[in-house]
Amino acid sequence: MSLVSSGELKQICVIADDAGMSKGQQWAQFLNCPLNPSSLDPYYFRFYIEGERLYVRDQDKRLLEIDFDKNHLDYERKGHRGKQEIIAKALGAAKGCKKVLDLSVGMGIDSVFLTQLGFQVTGVERSPVLYALLSEAFAKTQKEYLKSYKLHFANSLDFLREQNGKIEIDSIYFDPMYPHKKKSSLPKQEMVVFRDLVGHDDDAAEVLKEALKWPVKRVVVKRPIHAEQLLPGVIHSFEGKVVRYDSYVVG
Known part of the structure; x- marks a missing residue:
């Protein structure tokens, strides 16, 4: 699937390990993109599925992960009013x-x-x-x-x-x-x-x-x-x- 962002066409692929293959097939179909391509070079975004863990990296290896329980983005705010x-x-x-x-x-x-x-x-x-x-x-x-x-x-x-x-x-x-x-x-x-x-x-x-x-x-x-x-x-x-x-x- 091609994603348009800020006027630039960017590509994505899904990379799944054995434990994440079922989810990999599901999300590759949803995103209409390749699953485990032989080369990652053409893809600006890489959607990784490693068992239960999912995250995205761009070509510069910057990471985006959403996990409410890990709380690395302050999902659980303590002491709120x-x-x-x-x-x-x-x-x-x-x-x-x-x-x-x-x-x-x-x-x-x-x-x-x-x-x-x-x-x-x-x-x-x-x-x-x-x-x-x-x-x-x-x-x-x-x-x-x-x-x-x-x-x-x-x-x-x-x-x-x-x-x-x-x-x-x-x-x-x-x-x-x-x-x-x-x-x-x-x-x-x-x-x-x-x-x-x-x-x-x-x-x-x-x-x-x-x-x-x-x-x-x-x-x-x-x-x-x-x-x-x-x-x-x-x-x-x-x-x-x-x-x-x-x-x-x-x-």
Whole structure:
């Protein structure tokens, strides 16, 4: 399968060991890509399956792995303040909002935290590679509060148009990729691979417009603290030190 990222065509293959061969065949078919090719040179991304472990490396050997139990990306946040967390306030936890639709799951960091805070989360991810990694991470996690998580492989814009009125949601959460400025130092390796996989959310404003058509109490967009509003009409902004949560609908 060819993946378009930042205007560049990038290739992927699946590499599975004997213990992971069944999963290798499953995900190679899903990604429509080669399984255990004789040469790795043509492939920018390599999707490794080693028994129960799945991860992705790029040609520069940078690693992206999603494992909620290993917690290397701070999935299990200790000492959180429950409904007093800024993200919980933004999504209306104190107002009785419990069912959240996350339109851009990504590496699952915010989605998992929302579930940890007691929200019932339905997530949408459009990157097939991230969806595969997330699916396996949710399937094998030992954390009981993640067992009820509902993950969908879909473009968020299509999902919003097709599912409006069909599922019960209190609040919608959207964390679009923000066009990052060029920096002299790169972010940690997971973010480099992640950005290469997902590119930019050029349709973010259109997604938000569609989300605002849903019969929900709140639509919340995560933004860098000094970034412009994704669309005008923010009712209230919940600000942290580096990010803020713009609320567009308050019921």
